[in-house]
Structure formats: C-alpha cells, structure tokens
Amino acid sequence: MTTSSRLNNHNTKEIIMFRKIVVFFVRIFLSLWFKVEVENVDRFEKLKTSCIVAPNHQSNWDSVLVPAFSKRVMYMMAKAELFENKLFGAVLRGLKAFPVKRGKGDVTAVKTAVSLLQQGQSICMFPEGTRNKGDKPMKFKSGASRIATTAKVPILPVAIISNFKFRGKVKIIYGEPIYFDDCYDKEMKKEDFREQIEKVEEAVKRLIEKNR
Template sequence: MYKFSGYTIKAFFALRGGVKVYQKENLPTDRGFVIACTHEGFVDVLALGTGILPLEIHYMAKKELFSNKLIGGFLKRIHAFPVDRENPGPSSIKTPIKLLKEGKIVGIFPSGTRTSEDVPLKRGAVTIAQMGKAPIVPAAYRGPSNGKSLFKKGKMQLIIGEPIMLEEFDHLPAKERLGAMTEVLNQRIKDLENQLTEKE
C-alpha cells in the first residue's frame, strides 16, 4: 500500500515538474534512522515520502487524525502511527524506538506544528534518536505547502543533509548531549533551507 500510494503521488507531482531532490546520497542504507524535515503543510509530508522512494518512512502523526476509522485505517497502511502531542509520555516514543531498532526509518517534523515561522526545534527527534541508537538526517523542503498551491507554478525542492551521528557527542557529559544535538540539528536544517534559497 505504501509504495503504491507513494508512486501514485510521485506520478501526480511529475505532471507539475516533479520534486527535485538534492544530496539523496546522504541517506543511510545500512541502518534505521530518524529523518527530521521542515513542515509548513501536508504537501511537504508527501514530497519527503516520494522524494526518498523506494525507502519507506514511518511517520509520527497526531492521534486526532486516527479518530476517523477510514482515515485512520489508511494512515496505518502507509506506516503512520498516532502520538498524543498534548500529553506525551513513554508510550509516545516506544513505537518509534522499536522501529529504529528494527532498522526502519522514522519521519518527524520537529517544529511540531505547520508553520513558516522560525520555531526552535523540539527535542523529541533527538530524544528518539538517542534512545533508538540511530542517526538523525536533517532535511528541508521548499515549494507548495497545501492543495491549492499545488495547482500554481512553483518548484518543489527537497534537500537531504549529512547524518548527525550520536558518536559525535560522546565527548560531552550525558546531561549536555540532548541540548547540543538539538542545537546542531536546528542549525543544520537552517543551513539546508539557505542552500535551497541559493538554488532558486
């Protein structure tokens, strides 16, 4: 179901020029990882998913989306799993950690909300990566963000950054690693956004 949906959406995007993907070679191919991408609307979720095919992403999605049985059933078939954003607890990270340890890819939009504002990245992505003993791959998308803008002109661009490895922070005291990794992730994503601006 995932690949069928992914390639169908990719074919639709191709009608308007497709998604130009830069630095796809940065994606690890031998282990699970967290991919953390910018988020302004639902289109960037689709662009990220189609952009790294045939790799498959398991997305964290707010639990409210699963309240409708039809929509919830579809989301589960395309590897999305529910998270309670209002009351996050141990159960919120249990599923993604398990997926990472199974060698799968977990997709997280660290800003937590659909916004174009410069919101400091949340520590959730880093916490999950640390507990799942997996690298974090920063990514940035630029292009249409909603259904209406899809039917207007405009490039769709996705850029993949180099993985942030946990080992890079082994020299720091344990209590400082989370903050340091979050700062690095935040900066790497900003740098990727700047690179996309330069490519326009």
C-alpha cells in the first residue's frame, strides 16, 4: 500500500475525530502562545479544487500553524527530522503531515503529494525548502510547480509574518490561487518550472510587503 493510500485510508471516524481533538488543543495552545491573525483563509476553504498551499517558511511553528487555522483539511509535507520528537511527531500526524527527506530527492514524498492531489486532497509545502529567518523569502525551489503541473492543480501563495516571540503576533495571509492550465498538456522544461515558481514567489513577497 502506498503512503498516499495509507493516509487516505486513515479517514475513518476515529481518525477524523482524533484530528479534530488535535486541532482543538493545538489551536488553544497556539492562541495562548501567539496572537494569531488569519486573513482570507476562505480563498483556500472555498476553492473548488485541490491545490498546493505554498507559504514562506520562518519557523518550525509554521508546520502546525498553517493547517491548524484552516477548517479545510490539508496534508502537510514536513521535514523528516520533525517526526523524531515523539510528541511533536504525533501532533504532526494528527494534522495529516507526512515526512519528506530534504536534499535527497525524496521520490516517495513527491509521489505521495501528487497522488493525494489527484485524489482531491490539498497539501501544504514550503517552496523555500528550509527555514529562513530573514525579512524576505529565499529563492523558491521549483519542486512545488513540478508537483502542481503533474497533478494539474493551482498553487495558493501564503505569507507568514512574525518574529515568533511569546505573545507576539503571527499573521497568516492567503493570496489568490495561481493556475497553470496552459502548461498541463505541454512538454515542460526546467526553465518553465522556474518561471512558474517565480510567479508564486513574487506573489508571496507582495503579500509580505503589503501586510508587514
């Protein structure tokens, strides 16, 4: 059984209830630790298709903040190291996260992401590939655009703005979905994927500049 099949087979009443419980307590904890503001999340929740949610990445907190503050379920691609902590790993699994091995061309994780998207599920992944504590996002990697084009889904740019200090403000702002319909049946080259992800990167940067 593939990873995506196992993840989808976890949509039993018990697992769904477990996720609701995890989300409930995670949201309480995060709301006590930070002052969380979420804007335009309906752009994701009301989207009539699966998609890739693509935020900038500043902190490990991002992996729980984004899925916890959305009523619509999204699967999360999270670095494998985060699952080594049993408690944090359990929380991530409760939020439907699956591990990805960074820097090793994790084919299994990519196949899982494409399969989930084709089955109508949405996923969240960080195109920067690692955390960036600077004021501006690092150069986005083209993996997200490759997955989106293969699965024929849009990418939703998201900005996360915070210093992640105790009781500090965390802003999560959803942008408009970016579609690549004209590329779905086209033979894509490396520079085509680069051009796609640059559109997403620029959209995230604009959201950050506008809402900082």
